[in-house]
Amino acid sequence: GNSVTQMEGPVTLSEEAFLTINCTYTATGYPSLFWYVQYPGEGLQLLLKATKADDKGSNKGFEATYRKETTSFHLEKGSVQVSDSAVYFCALRVFSGGYNKLIFGAGTRLAVHP
Amino acid sequence: KAGVTQTPRYLIKTRGQQVTLSCSPISGHRSVSWYQQTPGQGLQFLFEYFSETQRNKGNFPGRFSGRQFSNSRSEMNVSTLELGDSALYLCASSVSGEVTGELFFGEGSRLTVL
Numbered sequence: 318g319n320s321v322t323q324m325e326g327p328v329t330l331s332e333e334a335f336l337t338i339n340c341t342y343t344a345t346g347y348p349s350l351f352w353y354v355q356y357p358g359e360g361l362q363l364l365l366k367a368t369k370a371d372d373k374g375s376n377k378g379f380e381a382t383y384r385k386e387t388t389s390f391h392l393e394k395g396s397v398q399v400s401d402s403a404v405y406f407c408a409l410r411v412f413s414g415g416y417n418k419l420i421f422g423a424g425t426r427l428a429v430h431p
Numbered sequence: 432k433a434g435v436t437q438t439p440r441y442l443i444k445t446r447g448q449q450v451t452l453s454c455s456p457i458s459g460h461r462s463v464s465w466y467q468q469t470p471g472q473g474l475q476f477l478f479e480y481f482s483e484t485q486r487n488k489g490n491f492p493g494r495f496s497g498r499q500f501s502n503s504r505s506e507m508n509v510s511t512l513e514l515g516d517s518a519l520y521l522c523a524s525s526v527s528g529e530v531t532g533e534l535f536f537g538e539g540s541r542l543t544v545l
Contacts, residue, residue, distance in 0.1 A: 322480065353536075358538075359538055360435075360521055360536035360537050360538045360539050361521065361523075361534075361536040362536070363533045363534070363535075393544075404475065416477060417487070417528065417529075418464070418476045418487050418489070419464070419466075419476065419523075419534055420475040420476070422473075423473045424473060424474075430535060
């Protein structure tokens with residue numbers, strides 16, 4: 318089946334530290350991969366996406382590369398800010414069995430301290 | 432451009448009651464999806480509607496239902512509420528629900544069942 322596994326949180330960092338949140342997936346077919354972010358009390362916002370192997374998605378200093386050989390889509394940022402504190406969801410979308418839907422990982426909570 | 436609007440934002444019901452949640456997608460978007468978010472189960476797909484037709488459904492009991500109107504607005508209904516239905520219900524819209532496309536999420540309707 319199709320699934321997403323991401324590292325458990327919470328991840329606690331100091332401001333300006335390097336961030337990595339690991340995400341691996343299992344999928345039939347050719348998935349598109351996404352990172353969504355959820356700030357407290359809000360819905361989800363798309364952070365970045367990649368739709369084919371070796372694509373790199375980037376936005377607001379965050380990056381993730383679609384690695385087909387390792388079935389991974391790890392999220393990275395070189396220098397986090399307090400305002401990056403949120404829950405991050407890795408997700409995939411693949412056409413399977415006549416349908417497609419967004420399948421989410423469990424989410425990783427990031428807390429950044431000054 | 433207005434975002435996805437969900438109403439009501441918060442509601443409290445008692446066991447056995449029913450509830451209807453509403454979602455207005457972004458103008459021009461024809462696909463509307465619903466997700467349930469709980470601390471224990473994370474984000475789970477409920478269903479997707481496109482041009483007034485349900486074309487994708489998650490693993491939820493028949494108490495959960497939905498519909499989409501000709502203007503793409505969608506409603507979901509939960510009958511005979513149970514305590515476990517307490518959750519944040521998120522609606523998301525996209526242009527046509529394509530695999531590579533972005534979902535735009537509303538802020539959610541937080542349901543508490545007492």
